[in-house]
Amino acid sequence: MEPLIQLTREPLDRNALVTVVSHSSVGGIVVFEGVVRDNARGKQVRYLEYDVYEEMAEQQIRSIIAEAEQRWGVDRVAVAHRFGRLEIGEASVIIIVASPHRAEAFDACRYIIDTLKTTVPIWKKEVATNGEEWVEG
Amino acid sequence: MKIRIRYFASLREIVGQSEETLNVDAGTRVSDIRTQLLTRYARLQAILDRSVCAVNRSYVHAETVLHENDEIVFIPPMGGGRLLWSR
Numbered sequence: 001m002e003p004l005i006q007l008t009r010e011p012l013d014r015n016a017l018v019t020v021v022s023h024s025s026v027g028g029i030v031v032f033e034g035v036v037r038d039n040a041r042g043k044q045v046r047y048l049e050y051d052v053y054e055e056m057a058e059q060q061i062r063s064i065i066a067e068a069e070q071r072w073g074v075d076r077v078a079v080a081h082r083f084g085r086l087e088i089g090e091a092s093v094i095i096i097v098a099s100p101h102r103a104e105a106f107d108a109c110r111y112i113i114d115t116l117k118t119t120v121p122i123w124k125k126e127v128a129t130n131g132e133e134w135v136e137g
Numbered sequence: 138m139k140i141r142i143r144y145f146a147s148l149r150e151i152v153g154q155s156e157e158t159l160n161v162d163a164g165t166r167v168s169d170i171r172t173q174l175l176t177r178y179a180r181l182q183a184i185l186d187r188s189v190c191a192v193n194r195s196y197v198h199a200e201t202v203l204h205e206n207d208e209i210v211f212i213p214p215m216g217g218g219r220l221l222w223s224r
Contacts, residue, residue, distance in 0.1 A: 051146045053210060056194040117215065121191070123146035124216040134147040135216040136187065 003065040006080040007054055012091045021076040021098040028102035030109040034093040036086045040135075043128040050083040050092060053121035057081070060120045068097075068111050072104040079112065081122060092124075138163055138205040142170070147213050148188075151180050161203065167192065168199040170209060188213045 004020050006012075018029060036048050065077050076098040086092055095112050099105040116122075124135045143156040152174075159170070167190050174181055188211040190197055196212075203209065 051149070053143070053145050053191075053194075053212070056191055056210070059194050120215070121145065121210070121212050122215060123213065125146070134150075134213065136214040 001076055003062065003069075004078040004080075005058055005061050005065075006078075007052055007057060008080070008082055009084040010082070012080045012082055012094050014091065014094055014096075017078045017080055017094055017096050021078050021096050023076060023098065025100060026076065026098040027100045028105050029096060029098045030102070030105040032093075032095040032109050032113050033091050034113070036088050036090050036092060038088045040126055040128070043126065043130060045088065046127050046129060047088065048086045048092070049125040049127065050081075050086065051123045051125070052081070052083045057120050057122055061116065064112055064115045064119070067115075068108040071111070072099070072108040074099045074104050074108045077108070077112070079116070081116075081120075083122065138165075138203075140165075140170075140203055140205070140207045140209055143208065143210050145210065145212070147184050148181065148211060151184070152178055165203050166199070167197060167201045167203065167209065170203070171199070171211070174211075184213050185211060 014033060038045050061079050065079065069075055074097050078096040080094045082092050095109050097105040097109040125132055126135055138161060140159050140161055141156060142159055144152050149155050171185055191210045191212055192201055192207050
């Protein structure tokens with residue numbers, strides 16, 4: 001299938017994404033879900049704000065998925081990232097890889113989230129009880 | 138010639154707008170735009186020192202020559218790690 005890529009201000013719908021990648025040939029579905037936690041480096045986080053360079057982010061995600069598909073032979077992938085204001089406990093990113101066997105799905109999913117974090121132009125601002133800052137790696 | 142520059146995240150907050158059109162000479166390079174920005178917004182120094190650049194949605198080097206209607210974006214570090222491209 002064509003990979004599903006979603007960049008949205010709306011809450012992410014994990015079940016809908018799982019449905020998209022599901023197929024009778026699939027033996028395993030790996031889901032990575034990144035959620036907003038209430039603390040970072042000793043700070044009490046109130047909420048997060050994500051900013052995205054949408055056109056480029058979509059293009060970068062597309063090429064990361066293409067690389068994963070080539071390396072692990074997977075072809076049922078969905079990547080969703082939310083932007084705007086996110087509250088504690090809400091999902092910021094969901095990566096789903098479905099494949100006939102689990103090993104490829106785990107490896108491809110891990111590769112996609114790790115690479116996405118370093119090369120896709122999406123930024124996170126932590127708004128904490130004692131101030132706010134754009135987080136850098 | 139005209140180019141479009143867009144600002145995101147910390148850059149957007151410092152310059153106070155999300156995009157503008159710049160009039161530049163033919164042959165202008167990414168590094169020239171960076172110098173111009175620093176003249177206008179000294180507060181960008183620290184963030185630009187850690188930023189890479191994209192032209193038309195692809196990462197480029199500082200010596201890349203710009204063309205009419207190019208879209209340029211300085212990309213500050215993302216939360217998840219470091220970009221390996223050189224400026």
